[in-house]
Amino acid sequence: MTAIGIYGSAGRMGRAITDQIEQAGATFAGGCEAGDDPSLIARAADVLVDFSAPAALEAHLVAARDAGTPIVVGTTGLGATQHAMIDAAAADIAVLQTGNTSLGVSLLGILVREAAARLGTDWDVEITEMHHRHKVDAPSGTAIQLGEAVARGRGTTLAEIRVDGRAGLVGARTEGTLGFGSLRGGSVIGDHSVIFASEGERLELSHRADDRSLFAKGAVRAALWLANRAPGRYRMDDVLGL
Ligand SMILES: NC(=O)C1=CN([C@@H]2O[C@H](COP(=O)(O)OP(=O)(O)OC[C@H]3O[C@@H](n4cnc5c(N)ncnc54)[C@H](OP(=O)(O)O)[C@@H]3O)[C@@H](O)[C@H]2O)C=CC1
Numbered sequence: 391m392t393a394i395g396i397y398g399s400a401g402r403m404g405r406a407i408t409d410q411i412e413q414a415g416a417t418f419a420g421g422c423e424a425g426d427d428p429s430l431i432a433r434a435a436d437v438l439v440d441f442s443a444p445a446a447l448e449a450h451l452v453a454a455r456d457a458g459t460p461i462v463v464g465t466t467g468l469g470a471t472q473h474a475m476i477d478a479a480a481a482d483i484a485v486l487q488t489g490n491t492s493l494g495v496s497l498l499g500i501l502v503r504e505a506a507a508r509l510g511t512d513w514d515v516e517i518t519e520m521h522h523r524h525k526v527d528a529p530s531g532t533a534i535q536l537g538e539a540v541a542r543g544r545g546t547t548l549a550e551i552r553v554d555g556r557a558g559l560v561g562a563r564t565e566g567t568l569g570f571g572s573l574r575g576g577s578v579i580g581d582h583s584v585i586f587a588s589e590g591e592r593l594e595l596s597h598r599a600d601d602r603s604l605f606a607k608g609a610v611r612a613a614l615w616l617a618n619r620a621p622g623r624y625r626m627d628d629v630l631g632l
């Protein structure tokens with residue numbers, strides 16, 4: 391049986407993942423919280439999952455790499471530095487990084503890329519997301535991933551087109567840009583909409599998560615898939631065969 395270790399095990403996702411491990415036919419290799427030695431579970435586990443915090447990721451990747459243990463990175467709020475760390479670790483171990491472990495969001499990414507490729511830049515694109523009041527990063531990892539899908543469809547990069555947090559006298563919209571809107575409140579698990587707006591019509595592609603166990607099941611599925619993979623950087627699309 392595959393033994394799964396969890397970084398951020400006491401958090402909302404960590405607890406939800408722990409609940410899913412047994413019924414997926416795997417075992418729990420142990421958890422790790424801030425202040426614990428990350429190398430202990432890296433050596434005990436066949437595969438690791440990280441749902442902790444961006445500032446913690448480097449130590450977790452170092453521990454995974456030293457132990458030769460594959461790792462699923464579900465933590466969001468990552469910047470260029472963390473992505474470079476993931477790329478470096480992926481030279482030696484299998485690393486799967488995703489802002490969303492659900493099947494629906496992976497498929498949504500494909501539909502969004504296709505829509506962006508087929509609709510001209512006279513169709514404005516905006517992405518909205520809503521999450522629970524405890525979420526600390528914005529835009530969500532999923533929203534950024536969907537923004538990257540728009541950019542790929544348009545043959546550009548997200549950095550080239552993104553507009554964050556409009557406020558005040560910002561002027562009229564610049565053609566070809568992509569705006570993000572983030573809402574926070576209550577216990578919302580995770581809602582995302584990609585809105586294509588043209589003169590006189592709008593196309594909205596949306597995903598709503600009803601239960602956090604959805605992400606936990608996806609994380610365990612990704613971990614089991616990753617456990618014996620060759621070194622490299624993988625995506626949820628690889629797991630799902632999309
Ligand atoms: N990819 C996906 O599908 C999903 C990704 N997420 C992402 O997962 C992450 C966690 O979310 P969530 O569970 O809701 O958040 P929580 O705040 O509930 O959990 C995070 C956990 O990580 C712990 N932690 C913080 N720093 C460290 C550290 N240095 N070493 C080990 N553990 C640490 C926290 O401990 P403490 O409380 O003591 O700080 C806490 O227990 C977020 O980035 C979120 O956006 C969430 C859902 C789905």
Ligand SMILES: O=C(O)C1=N[C@H](C(=O)O)C[C@H](O)C1
Binds near residue numbers: 466490531532533
């Ligand atoms: O913090 C959360 O809860 C979630 N985070 C992920 C993200 O940032 O996209 C995925 C999901 O929407 C829930």
